[in-house]
Amino acid sequence: MVARLAGFLPGDLTEEQAAVHQAISGGPRATGPQLFALTDSEGRLRGPFNAMLLSPPVGAALQSVGAAVRYRSSLSDRVREMAVLLVAAHWGSAFEREAHEAVGRACGLTEEELGSLRSGALPALTDPDETVALRTTAALLRCGNLGDDEYGAAVSAIGERGLFELTTLVGYYSTLALQLRVFAGEEGEPRPSAP
Numbered sequence: 001m002v003a004r005l006a007g008f009l010p011g012d013l014t015e016e017q018a019a020v021h022q023a024i025s026g027g028p029r030a031t032g033p034q035l036f037a038l039t040d041s042e043g044r045l046r047g048p049f050n051a052m053l054l055s056p057p058v059g060a061a062l063q064s065v066g067a068a069v070r071y072r073s074s075l076s077d078r079v080r081e082m083a084v085l086l087v088a089a090h091w092g093s094a095f096e097r098e099a100h101e102a103v104g105r106a107c108g109l110t111e112e113e114l115g116s117l118r119s120g121a122l123p124a125l126t127d128p129d130e131t132v133a134l135r136t137t138a139a140l141l142r143c144g145n146l147g148d149d150e151y152g153a154a155v156s157a158i159g160e161r162g163l164f165e166l167t168t169l170v171g172y173y174s175t176l177a178l179q180l181r182v183f184a185g186e187e188g189e190p191r192p193s194a195p
Contacts, residue, residue, distance in 0.1 A: 003183075003184050003185055004182070004183055004184065004185045005050060005051055005054075005183040005184070007040065007042075007044030007045070007050050008021070008044060008045070008050060008053045009042060009043065009044060010042075010043040010044075013053065014056070016056035016057075017053045017056050019056065019060065020052055020053055020056050020059045020060050020063060021045060021053065023060060023063055023064070023067075024038060024045060024049050024052070024063050025038050025039055025043075025045065027063075027067055028067050028070070028071045029067065029070070033106065035099070035102040035103050035105075035106055036098065036099040036102050036103070046095075047095045047096075047099065047176075047180065047184070048095070048176040048179050048180050048183075048184070049063070050183070050184075051179050051182075051183040051184075062172075062175070065168065065172055066172055066176075069165065069168055069169045069172055073162075073165045073169070074158075074159070074161050074162050074165060075133070075158065075162055075165055075166060075169070076130075077107040077108075078104075078107050078108060078109060078130060079129075079130055079133045079134075079158070079166075080107075080169065081100055081103050081104040081107050081109060082104070082109065082113070082117055082123070082130070082133075082134055082137075083133065083134065083137040083166060083169055083170065083173075084096065084100045084103075084169065084173050085097065085100050085101065085104060085114070085117035085118070086117060086120065086122075086134065086137045086138060086141065087137070087141065087169075087170055087173040087174055087177065088100060088173070088177065089117060089118060089119065089120035090120060090141045090174075090177075091174060091177035091178070091181075092177075093173075093176070093177040093180055093181075093186060094186060095180050095184070095186060096173060096176060096177060096180070097118065101114050101118075104117075113125075122134050122135065122138060128157070129157040129158060132153050132154060132156070132157035132158070133154070133157060133158050133162075133166060135150070135153075136150060136153070136154040136157075136158075136163070136166060137166065137170060140166075140167060140170045141170065141174075151163075154166070
């Protein structure tokens with residue numbers, strides 16, 4: 001991966017950029033165990049976060065959505081991470097896959113489950129609500145909508161709030177995958193989503 005956008009050094013940031021940098025590097029992503037590095041050795045933001053400094057108002061809003069999806073959602077940790085990994089597989093996003101496989105392991109995902117998700121397939125799960133949540137994610141990635149039966153199944157499994165949060169998660173991580181391709185030069189081809 002060849003970065004197209006040079007990393008912003010903390011000492012070179014405007015006040016607005018510094019506020020976004022601090023919200024990312026010092027917010028909820030920075031608390032608890034660090035399963036993937038948010039910054040490099042010189043303090044530059046890694047992955048999709050660096051590009052957020054190009055437009056502090058948009059970057060601040062986007063990082064806030066990401067923090068809400070990741071830390072204040074009603075979705076279980078397992079469902080959240082499996083959904084993120086399906087998005088990563090769909091868009092061929094190596095950074096998202098690397099970062100969220102580490103988080104997924106910490107949430108109890110098995111290597112077999114991670115392997116299935118890495119290939120864009122739905123793992124064999126024993127929890128029916130998790131299965132519905134992942135089928136819903138796959139449908140959103142495949143066609144950007146849900147049929148009435150899919151909608152009903154999703155609401156029964158994770159509730160209307162959970163479904164809203166899941167659609168937001170799919171959109172947020174798809175946005176990050178796009179930005180990684182454009183600004184970080186991350187290569188990858190979209191893969192077909194699991195049925």
